[in-house]
Amino acid sequence: MAVAVDLGELIERVTSGQPRAIARLLSLVEDDHPRLREIARALAPHTGTATVIGLTGPPGAGKSTTTAMLLSELRRAGHRVGVLAIDPSSPFSGGALLGDRIRMSAHATDPGVFIRSMATRGHLGGLAWATPQATRVLETAGFDVVLIETVGVGQSEVDIVKHADTTVVLLAPGMGDGVQAAKAGVLEIADVFVVNKADRQGAEATVRELRDMLAASRREITGPRWRQPIVSTVASRGEGGGDLRAALEDHRRWLDEHGELAHRRQQRARAEVEAIALRQVRTEFGRLAGGEAVRSLGTRVARGELDPYTAADSLMDELKH
């Protein structure tokens, strides 16, 4: 049920950086509020005012501590930083895992930091579309850096970090990460690598393995080529934060100089528009013939009476009428 919201006032309060208003607007955006279109119109002019940094990697690599370290580093440099921590909800608890938020508590009282743990209600893929709007909320609130942290290394995480200007992939020694991350296609999307827990045994081997893989990759790249740096950190002791920030600034400079920033942002806006439209199409499919069209096609395909392509054609025909 829609709750009456004075959107104009809410957005004004977000613009002046009030944390409760920011949290409220983020909820409206995540919950697919009926007035999402109005909200979207109000947020649009703020699009692109923040640098968006994505951070991903396998569980146990130390994403939360690294995010916390990076936060401190960026604050020291005078940035206002919003964090979107994307935790898949446990299907058992029904809620988001809270570890990240707890570890971030050092920043809890800093008005220059806003941390949001986004729940996923069991479907991580669903967040790919909410992330850009959530980013605009933080931009509207005046944050000039938005950190998107995702848990895991699957395709959905890759989809989420595609919303970033710069993507950081985190590894740690002794997890068999190399092969594991390669399998999930995460290495492909890295602009900066961090080998965290660099004080542990095997850290040098991990850096070496990574370097070899990068050298061997010879990927087909159109346009200018960025050489991904590998930064060693011990995030739990705050070591390497400066190096990481420097690597991020280098990449941002490279993006600007090569026209890649505008290109990436256009690409992701395009993907966002398509995702919203496809969602709309799916909704319309579900409503065809009072909700019966898809169901009856499914039944006939399951029985082998109809092939799925012919069924899909008839769905398309109905959509267009």
Place this chain on the structure above:
Amino acid sequence: MAVAVDLGELIERVTSGQPRAIARLLSLVEDDHPRLREIARALAPHTGTATVIGLTGPPGAGKSTTTAMLLSELRRAGHRVGVLAIDPSSPFSGGALLGDRIRMSAHATDPGVFIRSMATRGHLGGLAWATPQATRVLETAGFDVVLIETVGVGQSEVDIVKHADTTVVLLAPGMGDGVQAAKAGVLEIADVFVVNKADRQGAEATVRELRDMLAASRREITGPRWRQPIVSTVASRGEGGGDLRAALEDHRRWLDEHGELAHRRQQRARAEVEAIALRQVRTEFGRLAGGEAVRSLGTRVARGELDPYTAADSLMDELKH
């Protein structure tokens, strides 16, 4: 470029179980051959003739050895078994990881077994739509059990194993699997659990943890409730294969008795039809205004001149005209 194919002859050879013909038809299905619609019509009548078993779990749990053990077990019971091993391609090698195929070589000369390692070209999600057609190819070839094995535990793997009648989730002790699997939402989709490497330290603890999580879950289930069994195996020594097969047969019986088999198959046929139609929509989006519509909307959204919802609306309008 389309290669001339005598489809009628090819499908006849598939029907008589010729391995090279099966491999060829699988390639056509995976490669989205221009005559896919014809192929789909020929395959449709064979839909639903095999029991489809999905097998997933985190890397290192022993999926390949477990699949090999289950294969032997099913062969002993007189089944003809097709295997679809879904390996994400390494972005570096460009090809599928071959480990699974090599480990399956014991079955390489058995005409009652057909093993297909499906490449993903860097996008695992893309295979969710090819899997049901590949399954129909194996059904057409007379296999009465189809095993779908996926690597990893992300959302895409969940999408793939949704094509199964029965889904097996594999864990192993000492991998922190419990939490990891829960995060990825894999536990939700399990019909049968296997704790492999049951001779290792921590195996009992893993079983206990799993049992506690299941007890705590109190999931909202509509219709009759299946109690997921936990089977302990040492697949590398062939131990527990009989128990696993018994658990699979129990589940199949339960599905039949409760009308759940037809329900699941209708649900997945419905999802398949929708996925094909959505792909078609995406293709049509890309072609609007000679390919310029999506691009120019993306640019305007990236610049903040237009919000993404209004942009999506205009894409929908163009699609329907």
